[in-house]
Amino acid sequence: MRFETKCVHTGVDKDTTFNSCTTPIYTTSTFYWDSLESHKGFDYTRSGNPTRSAMEENIAALEGGVSCRATATGMAAITLVMHLFKPGDHIIAGDDIYGGTFRLFADVFTKWGIKFSFVKMRDIETLKSAITPETKGIWIETPSNPLLNLVDIQAVTKVASEAGSEIITIADNTFCSPYLQRPIEFGVDLVLHSTTKYLNGHSDVVGGCVVSRNEALAERVAYIANALGLGCSPFDAWLVLRGIKTLAPRMEAHQRGAMALARMLETHPNIERVYYPGLESHPDHELAKRQQDGFGGMLSFDVKEGRSAAEKVMLNTKLFLLAESLGGVESLIEYPESMSHASMTKEARRAAGITEKTVRVSVGIESPEDLVADMEQALGT
Helix, strand or coil: CCHHHHHHHCCCCCCCCCCCCCCCCCCCCECCCCCCCCCCCCCECCCCCHHHHHHHHHHHHHHCCCEEEEECCHHHHHHHHHCCCCCCCEEEEECCCCHHHHHHHHHHHHHHCCEEEEECCCCHHHHHHHCCCCEEEEEEECCCCCCCCCCCHHHHHHHHHHHCCCCEEEEECCCCHHHHCCHHHHCCCEEEECCCCCCCCCCCCCCEEEEECCHHHHHHHHHHHHHHCCECCHHHHHHHHHHHCCHHHHHHHHHHHHHHHHHHHHCCCCEEEEECCCCCCCCCHHHHHHHCCCCCCEEEEEECCCHHHHHHHHHHCCCCEECCCCCCCCCEEECCCCCCCCCCCHHHHHHHCCCCCEEEEECCCCCHHHHHHHHHHHCCC
16 A cells, blocks of 8 residues: 555544544543453553544554554653663764753753763764663654754664664654655664644644554553553544645645745855755755655755844745744744754754754745745845
């Protein structure tokens, strides 16, 4: 079954009573048993729910995993994964990851005794040198948020496998979605998403999920998700499942607009640098062609005249809404310095390459011509 067909059909047929063409929303909290020993697969919605199960089956199939667990938010998905580790364990992550992830690692889980190293993940030798006997996890975010740096997924999983079987590789695939990238195909153990973003695609739900490559990990993830009560609501699961049906055509529209915008920005006199892997000038362009099926709808750029000029651009757009988040049908523009990455220290932002010149854009599904024209007028041309 091809990807587009899986989006529409996998996991959705849950109504055998009335033959609904769409998955019903099972808002019940509890399910009655047939006897003291048996029930129809569900007993309490914290542990499992037919609507949530439909979404989980669907996403697992799209990512090529054996199982998926849906959570209430993307951060809940990260929290779920972190509970696989114990005090004293060491995790390696990129220094240019999403600010909320950085905060959770640096400010919360370090207090639990988990140690983190934030490194240039693009450099495999740097990654190798960061591994210690206590290293139990490698966190991959590719493309990175907000600078669209790529990590060679297959090279990382090879390093992890050579270093020891106890190292779990985790990939945040939110920026690409499984339509463009499937990290499990490159040997990654766990894939997570903020389902808020491209999977849902309509800016009307928050959620997350964790997809497992093997049954052993899937059992551990399921146990922790149930024990901590991290599951998303049936209605949120239904919204995400509805959104996934149009994932393929939406992603095509996102990346058409992003490419048009990136090419305009690359030649604009007021722009210092464009971060988009679809451009031949991007240092990871060839890697993107190898491990992705497209270049995505996210891009960032540096404005030449610094913060005041960057602020002017963001405040003068008409179609790009000044807002955090990403992956919705509408185009968004935001300022990592004070918005998405404000939770990082200034020193950490600079080390990652984020400056006061940096602007991040989530390109929607509007006409590429309209988006380019709007950005040109905001830049003052």
